[in-house]
Amino acid sequence: MSLGFLLRRLLLAIPTLVGVAVIVFVLLRIVPGDPIAMLIGPGATPADIQKLRELYGLDRGLLDQFVLYVGDLIQGDFGVSISLRQDVMELVLGRLPITLELCLAAIVIAILIGGTLAVAGVYWRGRWPEAGVDGVSGFILAIPDFLWALLFILFVVIFAFSGLPISGRLSHEIRFDALTNFYLLESLVRLRFDVFGSVLLHMLLPALSLALPLSAIIARVLKSSLNEAMTQDYVLLARVKGFSRIRIVAREALRNALVPTVTLTGVQFTFLVGGTVLVEKIFSYPGIGNMAIDAVINRDLPLIQGLVLTFAVLFIAVNLLVDMSYAVLNPRMRHG
Amino acid sequence: MSAILDIRDLHLDIVASRRRNHILRGVSLDVRPGEVHGLVGESGAGKTMVGKVVLGIAPPTAQVTGGSVRFDGGEITHMPDRARRSLMGAGLALIPQDPMTSLNPARRIGDQITDVLRLHLGMGAGEAGERALALLRDVHIRNAGRVVRQYPHELSGGMRQRVLIAIAFACRPKLIVADEPTTALDVTVQRQVLRLIKEMQENAGTAILFVTHDLGVVAKICDRVTVLQAGRVLEHGPARRVIEEPEHPYTRALMKATPRYDRPGDLLEPVPPALVDELNAAAAAYDRERAGA
DSSP, rough: OOHHHHHHHHHHHHHHHHHHHHHHHHHHHHSSOOOOHHOOOOTTHHHHHHHHHTTTHHHHHHHHHHHHHHHHHTOOOOOOOOTTTTBBHHHOOOHHHHHHHHHHHHHHHHHHHHHHHHHHHHHHTTTTHHHHHHHHHHHHSOOOOOHHHHHHHHHHHHHTOSSSOOSSSOOOOOOOOSSOOOHHHHHTTTTTTHHHHHHHHHHHHHHHHHHHHHHHHHHHHHHHHHHHHHTHHHHHHHHHHHHOOHHHHIIIIIIHHHHHHHHHHHHHHHHHHHHHHHHHHHOOOOOHHHHHHHHTTTTOOHHHHHHHHHHHHHHHHHHHHHHHHHHHHHHHGGGO | OSEEEEEEEEEEEEEEEEEEEEEEEEEEEEEETTTTEEEOOTTTTTHHOOOOOOOOOOOTEEEEEEEEEETEEEETTTTTHHHHHBTTTTTTTOSSTTTTTTTTTSSHHHHHHHHHHHHHHHHHHHHHHHHHHHHHHHTTTTHHHHHHHHHHSSOOOHHHHHHHHHHHHHTOSEEEESSSSTTOHHHHHHHHHHHHHHHHHHHOOEEEEEEEOHHHHHHHOOOOEEEEEEEEEEEEEEEEEEHHOOOOOHHHHHHTTTTOOOOOTTTOOOHHHHHHHHHHHHHHHHHHHHHHO
C-alpha cells in the first residue's frame, strides 16, 4: 500500500464531499417545512419570526445562504443547531462514537453469523445442512433491520424477558463518569467490566437487528465464492496432500473467497450505517441515527447538513478501508 | 516383483442427470515399484479418470461399477475418507497438469511445501522449512531461500511446475500420478521438466503412473506403457517394444499422428476415422454384452 495511493484517494474524497454538501443544501431548501415555525410557539408575532429568520440567515437569498454555508464549512464551522442551540460539530462528534461502536458490534456479529453459515453450507455441500443454510439466510434476508428490531422488542415484552434491555445504552444503576463517548472501549481500558457488560447487553439487540440482514448477505456471497474456490485445482491438490475437508475450506478456499465478500460487505456496511437511523430510534439508542430523526422532525437544517456530511465521510472511509484490504487479502494486488 | 499399483478390470460410469456414460470398460494395468508406467490415449479415452480413481479424487458423479484398485497390497477403491487421507501425500502423490492453477495464489510457496511435511512426517516448522529449501534445491531452483517467501504469481510456469514436483516428492511417496505434467508448458520447458521428473524418480526410486497423450514423452521417460482407447486397454508392454513395433493398428496410427523431434520433416497423419469408428463400435458391443451378462 503506497502513500501515493492513500493521498490520491483522500484528495478524491474532497469533490465527493463538496457534491454531497451541495445536494443536501439544495434538497433541504426544496422540501417544505419551516424551521422557525417549528422553533417558536404559536403566539409569536411576525416581528419575532422575522428576527429569528435574520439570526439564522434564513432571510437571505439561496445563493447567499449557500456561499455563507460553504464559507463556514471550509473554516470547519458546521453552524449552530436550530433546535438544540449548540454547535453542530460538537453535537455530532459527541454522539458519533455511540453509533460507531454500535456499527462495529453489528459488523462483527454479521461476519460471525454469516461466516459460520457459509462455511457450514460449503462443508456439508449437497447434504441437508446446506439446504438449511440457504433457507435460514433467505429467511433472515427477507426481514429488514427495523422489523427485526420490532420483533425483538415484541419478543422481550411478550416473554417479560427482563434480562435483555430494549432501550438506552447503559443501565441507570451504574455510575460511569465517561471521558469519551466510546463507552465500550473506555470501560475496557479503565477495567470497568460492569460498565462494559451493561453496554454490551444494551447493544446486543440493536446490533443484532442491524447485523442479521447483512449476515445473510455475507453468508450467500461467501458461500458461493467458497464453493467456486473449492472447484479450483489447488483444492484438488490439497485433497491429494491428504488434508481434511474443514482444513481445506478454512485454509485453501477461505482467503481466496474473501475478496468478493469484503467488497460486498463494504457496500452493505453503508446500508447498515443508514439502518442505524431507524434502529437507534426504535431502541432509544442515543447515537447520531437517533439524532438524525429528531433533526428532520424539527427541520433543523444545520444539524441535518452536518449529519449527512458525517454519514458521507463514514461511507468514504469504509470504502477506502475496503480497497486497502484487497492488498492484504490478495498478494497479486500488492504492487502499485 | 509384486506391483505397487494393481488395477484389475476397472469399470467406471459417469452418471449425470439419469444418463449413464461408460468411461472405463475393464481397465487392467500394474505399476511395479520404481518404474515409470505410461498411460496413453486420446482425449476422452479415460486415462485421466484412471489417475483420479487411484488418487480418490474422481468427481462425485463417477461410479466405480466393478473391478479393483490395489495400492501397496491393499484395496483402495472404496476406502473411507479418513483412511485414505493418511495414505495421500505420504504414500500417493500427484504432479498436476496445470502449474498455473494448482498452487494456491494466496499462500506462500514455502507454506505449500511445508504443510504436507508437517501433516505426514510430523515435522516442526523449523525442520519442515529446512526440508522445503532442500527440496527446492533438488528440483534445481536457484535462490530457494527467496522462492519460499514468494507467492505463485511471482514465478513462471516452469518454476511453478518444479515447485509442484517438489511437493509431490516431499514425503517420498511410493507412487506418483503424473497427470499430463508437461502439457501446459512451453516446449523448451517441457524437456527440462521431463528430465527433472525422471531424475527425481530415479533418485527416490518412486513409481510413476504417467498419464499422457504424447507418445514422444512416453519414449523418453517410460519403462512400460498401456494404451487406452474408449476406456479399454488395447495394448500394453515395454515402452520400447510398443513404440518401435506396435501390435495394435490403433497404436500404429497414434504413432503416425505424433510429431517427432528427430524427424521434423515427416508429415503427420490423423488417426483414420474408420479405425476409430470400428473401435467405438467394439466398445459399444462390449457394453451390450456386459449389460446382457
